Amino acid sequence: MPVRVTDWDLRKLRVLRTLEELGTVRATAEALSMTPSAVSQQLSSLSQQVGVALLEAHGRRVRLTDAGHVVLRHTDVVLAQLERAEAELDGFARGEAGRVRVGTFATAIPGLVVPALNALRADHPGLRTRVHQAEAAEVYELLSAGEIDIGLSLAAQAPTSHDGRYDRTELLTDPLDVALPAQHRLATAPAPRMRDLAEEPWIYGAAGPWRDITLAACAQAGFVPEQAHVASDWRAILDMVAAGMGVALIPRLAAAGDTPGVTLRVPHSEQPRRHVVTAVRSGSGQRPQIALALRALANAAARLTNVQPKRT
Secondary structure (H helix, E strand, O other), rough: OOOOOOOOOOHHHHHHHHHHHHHHHHHHHHHOOOHHHHHHHHHHHHHHHHHHHHHHHHEEEEEEEHHHHHHHHHHHHHHHHHHHHHHHHHHHHHHOOOOEEEEOOOOHHHHHHHHHHHHHHHHHHOEEEEEEEOOOOOHHHHHOHHHHHHHEHHHHHOOOOOOOOOEEEEEEEEEEEEEEEEEOOOOOOOOHHHHHOOOEEEEEEEOOHHHHHHHHHHHHHOOOOEEEEOOOHHHHHHHHHHHOOOOEEHHHHHHHHOOOEEEEEEOOOOOOEEEEEEEEEHHHHHHHHHHHEEEHHHHHHHHOOOOOOOEE
């Protein structure tokens, strides 16, 4: 009957390896917390499975036969490979291996997501990360479809708190600063008043939360802004401001880079803000890889908390 290697018992192979090292059944039994009869039974059973004698008497001791040495040589290879497998799986268990996929709206990428994932990879080089840019409201569809593990969104675009599919945590309060042309009359004002910009041409989107935030901030200051230009891309808006085409409210995350010709100012009194949240599928935040990535995002957000707007 042919030998079926797949039927070998790893426990019996470890007994064989220990016997070769210690030389006696009694010493093997003590090392493995077994009885001598149990050791003998394990080795006898292994010989039957292999189909050849693995041990022979040598005085008061036993030693491996040539066939036993062949089995032992392959045993060492198998056990070493299993050790490597256990080490690799242990990395998954600690969150130091595997992958994390982050879905995020565009303005959070340069100032928040990139620093967070760079720090994560530096601390855990075996952990792979992937960024999926999406609209803030789209990340929930991606989470449901299993295409991302963490979604960055805005609180205003999140599902209701009664939706049990997701666990959400506020990550960052992102203030909106007034973007002025560098030569504007209020460019040097430490905190320009919104109502002093009532007669200025404004740049904002045709729809969406940014339009709503701009209109609400201006309404609070007592005026309706003249929409001189329609744009929703923050880089385009900043370029138009730099060209003297108007003023705008800009999320601080969106203005993380330098834009020559633009001065950013914190508006006087109540500053408009948007709230950035992280979302995961309910319960998945306890997975080690996801927990590490959430912590890295929280650390990156904390570093941004005290960052003041750049004047360029």
